[in-house]
Structures are given as C-alpha cells and as structure tokens.
Amino acid sequence: MEDFLVILLKVAAIYGGVIGTAALYTLAERKVAAWIQYRIGPNRVGPWGLLQPLADGVKFIFKEELVPAGANKLLFRLAPMMSAVPAMLTIAVVPFAGDMTLFGVDTFGAIAKIDMSAFYVVAIGGLGVYGIILGGWSSNSKYSLMGGLRASAQMVSYELSLLLGILSIVVVSGSADLYDIVDAQSGAIWRWNAFQQPLAFGLFVIATFAETNRHPFDFAECEPELVAGFHTEYSSMKFALFFLGEYCAMIVMASLTTTFFLGGFEVPFWADAPWVIQLAAFGAKTAFFLFLFLWVRWTLPRFRFDQLMSLGWKVMLPLSLLNVFLYGALTSFGAFGD
Amino acid sequence: MLSQYGPILILIALVLGFAAGNLVISELLGKKTSAIGKADAYECGMGSIGNARLRLSIHFYLVAVLFILFDVESLLLIPWAVSAKFFEAQGVGGIVFTEIVGFVAVLGIGLAYVWNKGGLSWDR
C-alpha cells in the first residue's frame, strides 16, 4: 500500500513539475526574447510577471471555441490531444534522480524504470506527429495543411538521426536502460558521452531542434509563409494544448540530451550524491538546453524547407550512420572494455 | 512486467484526463457567438478560394517510405547495439560486427542510389 502511495506521489510530482516547468517556460520564452531584443517583457501579472502563465491559462479557458466551416469536427477536437499526450507520456522514463528513500520506501527518481527506456522515448515521442498532421488536415485551411505536412515530413526525417544517435550511445553503454546509460557516465567529467562522442552529441542536439519543430527548423508554424502553420485555425484551450505539448516535448528533449550526453543526474566526481543534489544537477544541466532552445530561436534565421530536408537526409543521416559504425567498431574490438 | 509498467498506466490515465478535461472545460466555459464569415478558413482576410484538401507532392510518399526503411534498419540494429559489449566479451565482437557492416553496407548502397537519382533533393 505504501509502495503504491509513493508511486502515486512520484507520478503526481513529476507530472506536475513538468507541467509547471512548461508553464514557466512559456514565460521564459517571452522574457528571454525581450532581453535579447532589449525590451522588458511581461512584467504586470505578479512579481516579475511570474503569474503570467496562470493568467494566460485562465484566459485560454474562457476564450471562444471556434471550429472552422468544413472542418472535420471530431478530428479537429482530437488533434490537440494527440499532439500533447505523447509528449507528456515520454516523461515517464526520464531519470530525474538516482535511488532515493521516500517515507521509508526505497525507490528511484523516475516514474518507471524499464529495460528499453532509451527506445521507449523515441517510439512514444514519434507518435506526436499524428496530432500535427491531423490538426493541419482537419482544419480545412490551406495554411494548416501545408504546415502540418511540412512538420510531419521534417519530424520523420530527423527521427532517424535521433534514433541512430541513441543507438551509438546504447552500443557504448551496453544497455538500453536510461539508468544504466547514466551509470556508464558516472565519475569523472570526461566520461560524459558529450566528450566521448562529440559527433553524436552535435547531431542529436540538432535533431532535437527539428523534432520539437523549433527554430531554425520551425516549418510547422513558419509565420511569414503560413500565418501560424498547423494551428492557424485553433483557438482557446485547444491552441494551448498544442503549445503545452510542444513545450513538454522541449523539456523532455532537453532532459534526454542531458541523460544521454551530459551524465544525467550524476554530479561529476561525486558518485553517491544525495538525490536532492542529483535532482538539482539534473535541473541545471537541463536548464542549459532549455535556454539553448530560446537563445537559438531569437538569434538564428530560419532555414528554407528544401535546405532542411537536404540537411536531414544528406548530412545528418550519413554522419549518424558513420558514427554508429565508428563506435560499433571501437566497442566490438574492445576499446571500451572496462 | 506489470510492476515495471504500472506507473506508466497511472501516468496515461492522468495525462488523458488532463488533456480531455482541459478541452471539455474550455468548451463549456467559452462564450459562443456567430457572425457571417466567422467560421471561414483564414486566408489573410479575403474569402477562401477553392478547397483546402490539396493533393500533395510525391515527395512526401518518398520521404515516408525511406523513413520506414531506415527505421526498420535501426530497429534491426537494436539487438546488436544492446549486446555489442556482450559479444566483445565473448570474443565474437569482430565476427558480429562484420555481419553488421554487410547489412548496413547494402543499405548504404541503397542510400547512394536514391541520392544519385535525386530522391533526396526536395526541389526536383
């Protein structure tokens, strides 16, 4: 019974934490944009505008639901859910901290610890593409359709690089369990996969930008060409769900980059740190990647769509394959035999 | 198996409840008004022209099939990736790696062929 309560507590805490972070992240996006452009940003609701996300949420709830004429009513309502739910489900296996004891129950700092967690995230996260295609298609608007299709072609193209990057990490770690992958990077800081596999690190980070439809690859909502892309016709909470899903996906991707390449929750040179410190270390590393998403968005110009597809298929895919080969050969001939 | 995946079931219930709840609440609380042209698809203020169910480019088909192929390839590499260290410890790392090289080399040839035919270029 206590076990069950602890599990419930963990699920609620992690899910609540991620949703809360996503809400604050929307504020951070506007604040960072403002700072980069030498403005102030939202500062009216609460101290430093901290309650802005809450105000936005309330406003979204009371906004009018608009279903465009000729739209497929059922799919139009389902699409935001199909976009947000997979992103929120991927947080289930992210290891936020190591072993811990809560109320006398020995447990670990993730919702679930499964053997194939490294591939679970790709398998579930990849399903987010349906929400975008269907959202774009069911709106009965040309902009939406084009945005949705572009985004889906982009997401499947870059999912390969993501998968191959994970594969090369798994080869070296010898396990597909995220906890084992983190373990393999414990101890000295140069044991982090970012230093062991710099090429895979670079490719993975680029692929996370494309997977989450973020700048410079945000063709799903390419404003100058497609108004707002696949969610042009969406309003109120349905619109908010698309965004919540996108921000959750970004948080998950940042967490995964941390887990795969920056040693996850491990504190360098302090193998058995208490879980609170591990959680803080994880948060700090993830925050860097979250900031990177914003920094890049307000700094770089956007790609052109054919350039994006060329980059994905002609550069990222061959390089990812080569990288898997390289580390496969090193592992197979005993270079990592420790 | 159930003890491993049980918490995910709880999360699924929570996430579905959260998403559906949000949609239902805003559907109930949001105001409803109607006006001429309000439900039209947005096309920069002008009346919508034609049907939005466009036929799409053959490129999307090409990309989807290529994605499946490389997805299957990565998937077949997963058993090897997980056990590469095990094979190395058993002293058969080189042999198994040669098999992998043979497998991926054939697909590499395929990629080069598609590339040569212009299948990877979006604009033609």
Add this chain to the structure above:
Amino acid sequence: MAETLFYLLSIGAIACGAGVIRARMPLFSVLCLLGAFFCLSGIYLLAGFQFLAVTQLLVYAGAIMVLFLFVIMLLNLGDENEIARQSGIALSGKQLAVAGTSAGVFALIGVLTAGYGIAPVETASTRASGIDELQTLAVELFSRYMLPFEAASLLLLLTMIGVIAIAKRQRAGEPTHTGAGFPWTKEPLDEESTL
C-alpha cells in the same frame, strides 16, 4: 489485474479492427488501425516481449501509419462527402454471417488446440528481463539466422529501388536528373519548391 488488462486490450484491438473496415473515411480507418497497434503492443508487453512492443510502436504505429496517411492525402481520399458517396464498405447480412462463422471457426480451432502448440508463449511471460530477451535474440539473429538477417537488407534495398521507380518516373521530354543531388555534380538553379 494482468488478466483484466489482457481482456481489455483484446477487446480494444478487436473493436479497433472492426472500426478499420467499418469506417467510412479512410482517415478514420488509419486512426482505428493505430489504436489496434497500441492495444497489440500492450498485449506484447503483458506477455513479456518488450522489444516486440517497441517494434510495434516504432515501425507500425510510428512509420507505416505515417505512410498510410500520406498516401491517403496523396490520392486525395480525404474528402468525407466524396468517400461517403463512393464507397464505404457496408456489409450485407450475408457477408456478416460469413465473417462471423469464420471468426467462430478460428476461435474454436484456437480453443481446441490451446493445450498443444503455445508452450513457448507460456514460458515467455516468465522471462527475467527485456535485456536478456534482447541478448538471446541477438545471439540467435547473428548466428543461426545470419543469412535471413543479411537477406533482409537486400529486401530493404529492393524497396528503395522500387520507390524510386515509382516516385521518380521519367515523363517523355523531361530531362533526367541522374547525378543530381550529389555535392560534386553541378546543380541546376534551385526552383521554387512547392510545399
């Protein structure tokens, strides 16, 4: 608990399967198929096959269904009114009777042979963990089934050639694009891309 889940997932899979053939819009068929794949991967998990479950989600639900969606939109089968008028498989009473009888026969065969052939399935649920399962699979795949494994790559290669043959069909009078796209061949000027 596991048994209840199994029955729930089975009912879900069957209902989704029925939805696939009953749906009037091709798009809903695809969504129903997606639901069926979900239920199936849940059943695989209950039986202890984690790799199979991930395969189901990654390849079938993640990749093949995207292709189906694209093809449906490619052929412009999306318009609901159009489809409702044209096809929409409405099963007649006779067809339903045939389908029901054959399903019943299969169920009967399944029940009658339950004691004989499915021993491996029973032992599967007692496997220790997914990694052991994967390692066993890898050992088998790279020793006894080495040839089929290599042949699979040939099959994938053939698919690649096939898809190029379909998608890049030359029309009379069009210039060939062989060699285009490689970085070392001189590219013609970029045209405005459509989507």
